[in-house]
Amino acid sequence: MPKQPAVANWRMGGITVSEVEDYLYSMLPPRDEVLTEMEAEASKNDVPIVGPAVARVLYQLALISGAKKVFEMGSAIGYSTIWWARAVGEGGRVIYTDGDRKRADKARQYFERAGVSQCITVRVGDALEFLSEEKEPYDIIFNDIDKIDYPRVVRLALPRLKSGGLFITDNVLWSGRVAKPKPDATTKAILEFNKMAYESKDLFTTILPIRDGVAVCVKK
Numbered sequence: 001m002p003k004q005p006a007v008a009n010w011r012m013g014g015i016t017v018s019e020v021e022d023y024l025y026s027m028l029p030p031r032d033e034v035l036t037e038m039e040a041e042a043s044k045n046d047v048p049i050v051g052p053a054v055a056r057v058l059y060q061l062a063l064i065s066g067a068k069k070v071f072e073m074g075s076a077i078g079y080s081t082i083w084w085a086r087a088v089g090e091g092g093r094v095i096y097t098d099g100d101r102k103r104a105d106k107a108r109q110y111f112e113r114a115g116v117s118q119c120i121t122v123r124v125g126d127a128l129e130f131l132s133e134e135k136e137p138y139d140i141i142f143n144d145i146d147k148i149d150y151p152r153v154v155r156l157a158l159p160r161l162k163s164g165g166l167f168i169t170d171n172v173l174w175s176g177r178v179a180k181p182k183p184d185a186t187t188k189a190i191l192e193f194n195k196m197a198y199e200s201k202d203l204f205t206t207i208l209p210i211r212d213g214v215a216v217c218v219k220k
């Protein structure tokens with residue numbers, strides 16, 4: 001199995017004090033062989049995955065809400081997808097979406113090895129387009145695509161989420177850049193997204209300052 005670097009790339013940083021961050025990661029129970037290998041691959045090849053601390057939050061939110069249908073926007077090599085698949089369990093469905101065919105091929109192999117292929121639909125192309133074609137409401141929509149498109153995702157996701165469903169978004173604190181002067185275009189898009197999420201009359205939103213910030217919105 002590939003050796004993990006001392007601090008994996010996907011850990012990010014810049015939100016919580018580094019000693020606290022180290023402590024949080026030191027507490028995490030080990031993952032199985034497939035997830036451990038994916039974490040190592042992501043770190044080695046700079047694949048931006050949510051990592052185990054956030055993945056556990058996703059898994060927990062799916063369990064608490066009894067989610068059975070998850071639409072994931074931006075799935076890369078399928079790390080977060082496997083956590084969703086395990087959370088929805090038998091009879092559940094997770095839609096994997098990514099624009100990168102090579103990553104999708106990798107993801108399919110990991111799904112086989114993790115024993116979750118049967119509940120995952122792999123779609124390669126633009127996640128925004130795929131979501132806009134959806135008619136049935138989802139229990140959870142998870143947004144982890146290019147940050148510049150975040151404001152568009154809010155508008156598309158809301159009508160495709162059941163009442164009481166969760167709209168979850170990663171990287172909403174953007175290594176702390178959301179709180180710094182002179183935001184660039186990507187940071188501006190995230191700032192707009194966060195404002196929309198908090199101000200929407202249809203959503204109840206909190207931001208969890210874990211890793212790079214996770215927005216959890218419940219549809220009223």
Ligand SMILES: C[S@@+](CC[C@H](N)C(=O)[O-])C[C@H]1O[C@@H](n2cnc3c(N)ncnc32)[C@H](O)[C@@H]1O
Nearest residue numbers: 049050074076079080098099126127144145146
């Ligand atoms: C942060 S990574 C996803 C990581 C994954 N959620 C995980 O934690 O394991 C973002 C991925 O979204 C994909 N992506 C970005 N914009 C996209 C879009 N509009 N449609 C489909 N995929 C997109 C990229 O190719 C990249 O693989």
